[in-house]
Amino acid sequence: MHSIVLLMWLALCSEQDVRERQISNALTLGVATAALVWLFATGHSWIGADASDAGWALAIxxxxxxxxxxxxxxxxxxxxxxGALALAxxxxxxxxxxIGAGITVVVWLLxxxxxxxxxxxxxxxxxxTIAETLGDKQPFAPYVLAGFLLTSVWIQ
Incomplete structure (x- = not known):
């Protein structure tokens, strides 16, 4: 269930990143704040990992x-x-x-x-037309979404 919420959040971030080539702070910092509150309140990350694991994930x-x-x-x-994903x-x-995002980038480029x-x-x-108006900057969030989806399927 928690993975589905994270997938929906990543889908929103991906859509905004593709459309505008940026992600609003409300989406990123909002989820990071919620993940931190959850960590301090429960001692576990959103998916159930120990708080120390979330800290190591943030360091990575x-x-x-x-x-x-x-x-x-x-x-x-x-x-x-x-960072928000790591805290959650x-x-x-x-x-x-x-790793999944890297594989997705390679598959897309090929x-x-x-x-x-x-x-x-x-x-x-x-x-x-969209590509011309937004320039060369490649959106990263769609690859993160694909990588998280692959990881969720792999782990669960």
Whole structure:
């Protein structure tokens, strides 16, 4: 049940990231705050892991995202998104989500040209218009969503 709520939150973040190329602080910091309150109130993360596991998950996220942020590969919202996810889950979910997101990126990069040839011309034109107006910045949240979904299926 808790994974479904996290999937819905990640879907909202993904939709906003694709549409606007940014994620609002209300979504990222709001969930991070709720996860912290839950941790302090119950002693467990949202999915039931110990509070120390959530702390280790946050440390892993900082180790993996802050260098990318400093190099300009990740946005601040991506770091906050992953931090909130870490506080709500465990190291296994965080590492699985990163691995799943990486696999999803590779699959997308290898198959996107083939998929574009299969698209309806109107949809193709609409996607091209969106891409032109928003620039080169690639959204990260959809890959996180896919990675979390793969991890949830794998773990449960």
């Amino acid at each position: 996220v900082m180790l993996l995202t802050l260098p990318g942020y400093m190099l300009g590969r990740f946005g601040a919202a991506d770091v906050k998104l992953m 889950t465990s190291p296994q979910y965080v590492l699985g989500t990163f 198959s996107r040209r083939r998929l574009r040839t299969l698209l309806n011309p109107k949809l193709k034109k609409r996607l091209q």
